Amino acid sequence: MFHTQLEWLNTLKPNFKVLPFKERLLCGVGALIGLAISSLISWYVLGDFNAWYIAPMGASSVLLFAVSAGPLSQPWNIIVGNTIAGFIGVTCAMFIANQTAAFSLAVALAIFLMMSTDSLHPPSGAVAITAVLGGESVHELGYHFIFYPVLLNSVLLLAVAIIFNRLLGKQYPQVAQVNTRSKDPTPMQKVTIQPQDIQEVLEHQTELLDISEYDLQKIILEAQEKANARAISQYLCQDIMSKDVISLSEQDDIHQALDKFKHVNLMSLPVVNTENKLVGTLALYEVVEWFKRAADPRASWEHLVKQIMNRKVVTVQPLQPIQDLVPYFVERSFNYIPVVEQHKLVGIISRADMIAAMQQQLNRTP
Template sequence: MIPITWIETLKPNFKVLSLKERGLSGIGALIGLAISSLISWYALDGINAWYIAPMGASSVLLFAVSSSPLAQPWNMIVGNLIAAIIGVSCGLWIADPTFSFSIAVGLSIFLMMTTDSLHPPSGAVAITAVLGGDAVHQLGYYFVLYPVLLNSTLLIAFALFFNRMIGRQYPQPSQVNQRSSDPTPTQRVTIQPKDIEYALEQHTELLDISQYDLQSLILEAQQHANHRLSLSGKCADIMTKDVAFLDENDDILHALDRFKQMNIMSLPVLNEAQQLVGTLALSDVVEWFRSTTEIRSPWQDQVKHIMHRQVVMVKPEQNIADLIPYFVEKSFNYLPVVGEDRKILGIISRSDMIAVLYQNLSKA
């Protein structure tokens, strides 16, 4: 297993969209900003502050992550208005600019979260109201109406048109079941909205995903899992592909370290060609140690000297139901899944089988 570099740990766990989707997001922002900017310029002829930079940040949300709760029309319009009002007020009443914009942003965040209208670019709107220069300061509270409200409205209008045109649902609907306040038939037998609400209440931090999207994703994943995790499925569907193993030439001390490190009772043994040649249990090592008469030389012995060479193996296309006797009657810890060349493809542990049986019991 290749270790994760420290740089990779800094990356978010985001889904990488297709080239088409990335291109459409960029094109949408380009056209949206250009059109709204030109209209603002013509509408505000003679006013220097005809367009504000925070609209660029808003376009990232509107065209790249339009399903985010932070990108919805309410958030952008109300959030920008709140930030503009607070920013202008702080700029007029607080002389020190650093103190002024700091209070403006902090108070804006509080009010946006209170009104459920959090929109990250609005923080930049508040700073612009304070540090925007003479052109902004001369506008006073008119800055709230133009350019802020005008820019926001124009960009939202194009975002609505563009996202609908390319097939994205924008703005996001508020609930799953539009016909009734009761849970849908699928929800009644699996996860219900009240279950999602309970889980969300356990987290004090704000999650950048709507309850609707969370419910939809969970239900789709549940349906896919129900189809996959059934006793009629194949071994390849539930096996663990990242397999921990021992090399047949490893010494016993190394094997003990592996057992201790992974807190596991047994491991498959592979040769240099990555073929399965045996299995070694922690109990085998203990018995070997108890039977030794010499202390030094036996520790130089290798795994291949004490491993079990007779190994029960299964094929990836084999039915999951075939494995039950091995785990129930013979108390196996795991079963290796191998290909035609005896190279290990994965393992199925007792925990994997318990999860499948539990899934099938839940559906019964």
Template sequence: MSASSHSWIEILKPNFKVLSFKERGLSGIGALIGLAISSLISWYALDGINAWYIAPMGASSVLLFAVSSSPLAQPWNMIVGNVIAAIVGVSCGLWITDLTFAFSIAVGLSIFLMMTTDSLHPPSGAVAITAVLGGDTVHQLGYYFVLYPVLLNSVLLIAFALFFNRMIGRQYPQPAQINQRSSDPTPTQKVTIQPEDIEYALEQHTELLDISQYDLESLILEAQQHANHRLSLEGRCADIMSKDVIYINADDEILHALDRFKQMNIMSLPVLDEAHQLVGTLALSDVVEWFRNTSEIRSPWKDQVKQIMHRQVVMVKPEQNIADLIPYFVEKSFNYLPVVGEDRKILGIISRSDMIAVLYQNLLQQGS
């Protein structure tokens, strides 16, 4: 083979990671066993009807066992995508006499509906075609085709994929990367790339991108540059604060506040009044001290947060410079700083973790 022909072949090949022999073997074995099990169970469930028309499941097995981390391989995509395609395919087969026209509409409409429901699954296009061109056996089933073999085989193959991928150490399905404590991004996410940064980079490209590794790296670099510009120490408090604020009310019972501390595993909380204005702060140590004094005679009314909270609170403004906060966290060992508006209504919280993440991001920028 000449050097020129070899270069042309390299151009045609995708920029795709080649997995180890072990991973390739496991992917093939998983697909083999998964298809065999789902086909045999379906064969018995359908009273011995030939299961040749479950061919789209072969394409699904490529995703489930070879690229299980792909969004297109997740259980929602396979089950919902296949069901949508089966319903559309059966409907087109029943109501449109021209077969070419019928399966063309079936595939096109299935793609539109799958994209609308965020359930895009490429093998579902073959499900739609199978529903139209599957012959008398499929046509006699009518809409039962949606339930079996499509839904039946989808559920069986997904169930085995869950078991097999977990057994060999792969995480499937892919968990959502969210902040378990609140609806805000985690501190690290807030100082690196966020969805709006990706959107900013995408807006700079007018063409439709079928993402390759090079395209993705270029987008990430652009998004990172945008994030670095926003999240330097010259940035504003509003850029890194958490808007989903965990707080307690001034009139809450102290025991309720203790439950909040245990539930959220944090050391202090802001205290708000009925108007959602910041009126104080309560630390876990204050609650501990309150318990220590339980043996002493105290007023019966002293069981609410407002009786033991600290009313002097350091507050910052959303437009304030991030660098201004460093002394509070370094010198005074603050756990958090509340961000408030002009009316003292709380807008967000900046925690020590947020500041550590910002400082870490700035160290990375200086070292690059």
């Protein structure tokens, strides 16, 4: 009997990914910092004003710090959604004497207008209620309530969320990755899932999904890649990489680096330290940019490769399947990817290596 009850309770749980402990802790810390900083600044700006901070910001902090990738958590939603809800709430409070009718209508209209402007933000429903039930101090503000505390609180909390998420390496606000070279689908989409396929399916959905079309596309595409990988025998990175790697030293003079570029006729080279550990990459265009600013006194200190190289490098391990590299070569137009083992550069996989390997796999396919 008890086991049956547990099974029934499990049906009520959402199909939601539980993040690792560290990530959950960081979400909580982010909300703590965001609410504390925005609250203190609001209090400093508004002084003794009774409604210097409003409760819906607690709900907004859940979205901004715990599910920052969701469409309902984006800056447009919190700013526009809260503005609409504040305006509707104040208007209903002014013209409808019965409070129950006022806040019920305010929330209903706010939902309709937010969905119409693609600015749905769940905590905004509480903003509309606060405008009606906030008491005399809120009612005395009239439409000023929209600007303070609503917009003041929203902007401050949003600013902290942007800084905090960026410091953690998260992309916030979310930016859709589209094919910037043309209006056509990206190369991977042409042979798998295309944007219009997702749109056609979503058009038949009558429920709002808390996930963007791009994120849905990305998840489906990655899942399809994994399924495809099971269907064919895989090469590993160590099978196709070039071990005789041409590289630069981080201590090389920039003029020396330019000479090497001329000699090998490559557009980009990996950079290693004295222990042969990969520390960055240097592209020819970065050398060109250096020459452009060489006359600037502020750039006179730059004369070594390590001072102008890019330290953020995408790398792979020798035992990784080459299917992992496809998105970088196809979607992001990489020329090569370094292969590292214990941080040491052990090989390079070029676009030509990938094409040859893929051609071989195509020939094997019956």
